[in-house]
Amino acid sequence: MTPRDLLRSAGRNTFRRPLRAFLTIVAIAIGAFTFTVTSGLGTGINTYIDSQTRAVGASRTVQVTGTSVMSFLNERMEVYRDDMDTARGMDVGSGILGEEDLQRITSALGPDDEYSANRQVSALYYSHDGGQRYRFVYNGYWPGKTANLVAGDQLRDDTDQAQLIVPSYATRPLGFASAQDAVGRTVEIGVLGQDGEVRTVPGTVVGVQEKSLIGGNLPFGNQVLDDALQDASWAGSAEDDAQWYSSVLVTGEDPDRISRDVAAQGYATATAEQTVGDYKSIVNGILLLLNLLAGVAIVAAMFGIVNTLMMSIQERTRQIGMFRALGMGRRRVFSSVALEAALLGVIGSVVAVALGVLAGRLLGPMALDLAGLDLPGLELFAFDATSLVAIVLGVTVAALVAALPPALRAARMDPMDALRENR
């Protein structure tokens, strides 16, 4: 039999019982559909996270803290030293760094690496033109950070103007007509000093950034603003008080090397990539679970295939025996049954992949609306051809594996199986 003949007869045998073939295909399709949707989710969300990487922080910057800021498993206490009484109001969550720490960190740096030590900033609120004050989280100064802007420009460090970028959701509450309107205007930031007094620091809004899942939802400023905020926060402390820092930011050509070397000194480090990686590992964990479910569906479908083909060859005992009597070899019989399974697998998975892509395209935006996730640039589902082809191939291979027992049984049939049935 030529391959074409084989394919034709496999096709005919597959659809001998159309309902049964259909049901088996449905079972396969359920698994393949789950794989497709999961893969679409994975690609969609991870692509979005990647696109947000620059909003998290400059890709060349490494954040150094006493303990990890990302991992709540690392929360701990540290030994109290007497001079720590000047570290009032500092965030113990990520530990504090003293001059000694600073020296150890800088000793691990390369000659071209630049660093800036950030003291705790106790920003209380910001407001515009004496309007409503809003408490907010100040996330420190990130050298070279770029934002996904909806209006205005990026921060500049070659200026003596105190600049900041505000998130788009803040513009109206602060009293601006629009994002565009906010650009160039001044906001006042209330800062609590060491002496208990609240001082205001003015800053010029140069840009408004769009809402995003990671790192796009807090106001942040340039170095001039940060210096002003730090000064206001530490106003009232004695000249000879010990200096404490909440974090050190190191910028260099090779953030991975910096991260490694500084971490070796016993400090927690985070590159932009690692921060994004943490988000990704959460997403990937969820996706793994979904893929596992898809796998279970495929295994169930495989049993369906075994069952279908077993019934099919049982019914066709006469036919197969006759083919053997007419000289068809065992291998041909085997491959014809295997081909039936492959056909079921290919049809089921291609249909499922098509439906999955369609569903993702149609329901993805709807799902985002329903969940109230208004994140510009986020596509819940994105599909790449390689994964889709891999799904079809993988499911077909699974179908072939399932075909093994029935195909072996069919191949073992003798001409006498056909003739004996006759009696």
Add this chain to the structure above:
Amino acid sequence: MNAPQLEAEDLEKVYGSGENRFRALKGVSLSARTGDSLAIVGRSGSGKSTLLHLLGALDRPDGGRVRYEGEPVDTMSTRDQDRMRNREFGFVFQQFHLEERASVLENVALPMMIAKVPAKERRERALEVLDRLGLADRADENAANLSGGQRQRVAMARALANRPRVIFADEPTGALDVENGATVADLLFELNRDDGITLVLITHSTDLARRCGRRVTIVDGELAPDDPAATEPVR
């Protein structure tokens, strides 16, 4: 030319085991030369079908041996046996064993398809054979739509498709009425006479048996003792 084409030597076949053990053949020897027509007769359950299956390499004996063209068939690989059945033998059975869902042409072409004959040549040769058996006009019809006599002729066309040298027929007229039975029988003997195809035939019909060059009778798995025709052809 004098060497037998098909030879059975002391064939034994046992079915079941223990209490259900049944010796279907108890040492049967016979032979046929190229172009012979051999009738195997006997009652139901005498073992004649078993003998035909062993001769046609459809089943393996539990004792003794079959030779085709001097080659021992039982020591052949399954693959070589498949090939031999496909190229050298043709089979016609009482129940036709056609593919009901396939067309007449596809049924006839099946052995050629197995032999990897190209599709075009397959069609030509199948039509040629169908024409000879008077079925050319039914070529594209579903096998299921044919009458019993027509179906058996299709089965014969299929047996002839690969130009076999031996045709094994197990009660080829058993399921047919008198008229159709006669047509099928005539065709079989015509092939034997004109094409020199060896014919091994199982039949209940004394008429059909009488038309064969030789007859052997099987009784309880053995050749009837009064049967001198077993190994010595009478012409």
